[in-house]
Amino acid sequence: MIDSRNSGEASVPPTTPSIQTFRFGLFELDVRGGELRKRGLRVPLQGLPIQLLTILLENSGQVVTREDLRTRLWPADTFVDFDHSLHNAIARLREALGEDATNPRFIETLPRRGYRFLVPLSSSATSQTTPQQAVPPGRRRLFASAVLALTVLAALLIGINSPAFRIRLFGNPSSSRIHSLAVLPLKNLSNDPEQDYFADGITEAVITDLGKVGALRVISRTSVMRYKDTKKPLPEIAGELQVDVLVEGTVARSGNHVRITANLVQASPERHLWAESYERDLRDVITLQNDVANAIAREIQVNLTPQERSRLATSRTVNPEAYQLYLKGRYFWNRRTQEGLKKAIDYFNQAIAVDPNYALAYSGVADCYPPLAYLGYVPPNEALSRAKASAAKALEIDESLAEAHATLGAEKMFQKWDWVGSEKEFKRSIELNPGYATAHSWYAQDLLAMSRFREGLEESKRAQQLDPFSLIINAGLAHRLYWARQYDQAIEQSQKTIELDPNFALAHWDLGLEYEQTGAPGQAIAEMTKAVSLSESNSLMMAGLGHAYAVSGNRAAALKIARELERRSHMEYVDPYAIALVYAGLAEKDQAFDYLEKAHEQRSPLFSFLNVEQMLDPIRSDPRFQQLVHRVGLAP
Numbered sequence: 200m201i202d203s204r205n206s207g208e209a210s211v212p213p214t215t216p217s218i219q220t221f222r223f224g225l226f227e228l229d230v231r232g233g234e235l236r237k238r239g240l241r242v243p244l245q246g247l248p249i250q251l252l253t254i255l256l257e258n259s260g261q262v263v264t265r266e267d268l269r270t271r272l273w274p275a276d277t278f279v280d281f282d283h284s285l286h287n288a289i290a291r292l293r294e295a296l297g298e299d300a301t302n303p304r305f306i307e308t309l310p311r312r313g314y315r316f317l318v319p320l321s322s323s324a325t326s327q328t329t330p331q332q333a334v335p336p337g338r339r340r341l342f343a344s345a346v347l348a349l350t351v352l353a354a355l356l357i358g359i360n361s362p363a364f365r366i367r368l369f370g371n372p373s374s375s376r377i378h379s380l381a382v383l384p385l386k387n388l389s390n391d392p393e394q395d396y397f398a399d400g401i402t403e404a405v406i407t408d409l410g411k412v413g414a415l416r417v418i419s420r421t422s423v424m425r426y427k428d429t430k431k432p433l434p435e436i437a438g439e440l441q442v443d444v445l446v447e448g449t450v451a452r453s454g455n456h457v458r459i460t461a462n463l464v465q466a467s468p469e470r471h472l473w474a475e476s477y478e479r480d481l482r483d484v485i486t487l488q489n490d491v492a493n494a495i496a497r498e499i500q501v502n503l504t505p506q507e508r509s510r511l512a513t514s515r516t517v518n519p520e521a522y523q524l525y526l527k528g529r530y531f532w533n534r535r536t537q538e539g540l541k542k543a544i545d546y547f548n549q550a551i552a553v554d555p556n557y558a559l560a561y562s563g564v565a566d567c568y569p570p571l572a573y574l575g576y577v578p579p580n581e582a583l584s585r586a587k588a589s590a591a592k593a594l595e596i597d598e599s600l601a602e603a604h605a606t607l608g609a610e611k612m613f614q615k616w617d618w619v620g621s622e623k624e625f626k627r628s629i630e631l632n633p634g635y636a637t638a639h640s641w642y643a644q645d646l647l648a649m650s651r652f653r654e655g656l657e658e659s660k661r662a663q664q665l666d667p668f669s670l671i672i673n674a675g676l677a678h679r680l681y682w683a684r685q686y687d688q689a690i691e692q693s694q695k696t697i698e699l700d701p702n703f704a705l706a707h708w709d710l711g712l713e714y715e716q717t718g719a720p721g722q723a724i725a726e727m728t729k730a731v732s733l734s735e736s737n738s739l740m741m742a743g744l745g746h747a748y749a750v751s752g753n754r755a756a757a758l759k760i761a762r763e764l765e766r767r768s769h770m771e772y773v774d775p776y777a778i779a780l781v782y783a784g785l786a787e788k789d790q791a792f793d794y795l796e797k798a799h800e801q802r803s804p805l806f807s808f809l810n811v812e813q814m815l816d817p818i819r820s821d822p823r824f825q826q827l828v829h830r831v832g833l834a835p
Contacts, residue, residue, distance in 0.1 A: 400526030408492035410634020437466030749784030
């Protein structure tokens with residue numbers, strides 16, 4: 200409640216604003232008269248909402264915090280239900296401007312922080328001058344000189360506010376400061392939870408576009424999605440992601456009309472740098488995404504190469520129905536589960552049926568098959584052949600798709616053992632999109648398979664820097680440290696991955712492998728048992744457990760797992776390489792080589808890592824092993 204000493208509306212201490220009139224859109228605010236007009240006609244609004252609007256306009260494009268408003272609008276001796284009064288004032292102001300809080304055109308609400316005026320202004324000041332005839336000639340000349348000096352000063356100040364002038368005069372402070380960026384999940388304002396996939400998809404697309412800028416480290420989608428609907432302060436988020444600036448904003452979709460608002464915020468000290476809104480038809484959504492990415496790159500004054508400018512300038516229309524199906528496919532692909540990948544393939548194929556020339560949909564199909572093959576869910580010959588066909592079709596339509604080049608690299612590595620070709624494709628993918636963490640991660644595997652440990656670990660660490668909270672990329676780094684026989688670092692990395700998600704099976708499997716190599720069989724078996732349980736008895740996880748039993752001396756338990764995998768292989772696909780690992784642990788060489796031959800015939804993706812897999816150490820000295828290494832084009 201407001202104290203009875205107050206008239207009912209809190210007021211700002213009397214000041215004389217330097218700008219008398221603000222113009223925005225169809226509206227005009229006369230500050231001195233306290234009057235809002237639309238197309239010249241007075242809008243019935245007065246008191247606190249007018250004062251609130253004045254403050255927002257004076258700070259257009261910047262966040263006005265709730266504490267600032269409390270200080271400006273309610274003097275210290277005023278007793279008021281602050282939240283209720285501010286909420287009512289904002290609601291009355293929105294009503295006068297004809298906007299909905301869920302789809303703001305003028306005033307953006309930043310929950311728990313404050314408000315920001317979004318629309319660019321044009322302003323004019325009404326000056327009060329003394330009649331010229333009342334001023335003596337000498338004073339008139341002095342007055343004219345003063346006016347001229349003030350005009351020059353005003354022009355100088357306006358010029359200093361221009362980014363180009365500031366760079367010329369003071370140099371470019373931003374470019375030496377802003378090297379990293381994260382796009383936080385854009386908020387869905389469509390009042391339909393089913394449209395979350397759409398907002399997530401737009402977020403990912405903007406990240407992908409910004410990732411093409413080599414001078415920026417742009418955090419990948421997987422890591423920023425943990426902040427969806429978060430209440431953490433922005434500086435804390437920036438600290439966790441180790442970035443200089445954050446992009447936050449909203450997506451609103453109505454039919455085939457899309458509106459994006461984007462705000463650029465410096466992390467430390469927290470400072471609003473830029474805000475803009477964009478509207479397009481859904482068919483022009485690619486242009487819309489490019490516009491947002493271009494504007495951000497321009498505002499942080501990052502240097503773009505001619506090739507990066509060309510990639511960010513890409514403009515094409517897209518079939519709205521196909522685009523929505525593609526976004527649903529990406530939504531399920533990002534889950535990286537067997538069920539999610541298969542659903543993703545279905546949505547991508549639906550998008551292709553709607554638009555047979557939609558390159559991104561073909562690329563999406565291609566992206567799904569390598570993980571399905573690697574984890575033994577689909578026969579590799581079938582999976583990788585489909586991956587190759589889809590990636591080739593995507594590149595036939597659009598050669599610049601980094602994702603498709605990375606998938607071709609994986610196919611050449613896993614199926615062809617074409618080490619020159621795979622490296623070429625991974626490098627091309629990274630050239631097209633330096634921020635594509637998956638390309639760096641897959642390239643790391645390629646390098647480790649060729650025993651190029653230092654380069655491989657560098658690439659794997661680069662992938663983690665781009666996607667610091669991705670489970671698969673963190674687990675990948677641990678496994679590559681294991682292959683490089685850096686077991687202490689590998690154990691530490693696996694434990695960090697488990698901290699991110701205690702139920703991530705692959706991290707427990709990695710930790711079990713690492714404990715086994717450091718002479719801790721009991722801990723190895725415990726971690727492998729967790730991995731088998733969490734993965735619902737994935738054949739690769741079971742093979743790891745069987746190998747751990749074998750090297751610990753429990754032959755009966757190891758043989759039981761080997762025979763269970765053999766039995767299962769008659770009913771569903773089981774990678775022969777997995778069975779070979781158990782027999783290698785048992786030092787049953789003939790059975791191990793029989794299954795390795797089958798793995799070679801079936802082009803098991805894991806066969807690429809013969810040279811670096813420690814579980815095969817018990818049979819490595821056998822001449823048959825060296826022959827297999829030569830057959831995949833690697834030196835022993």
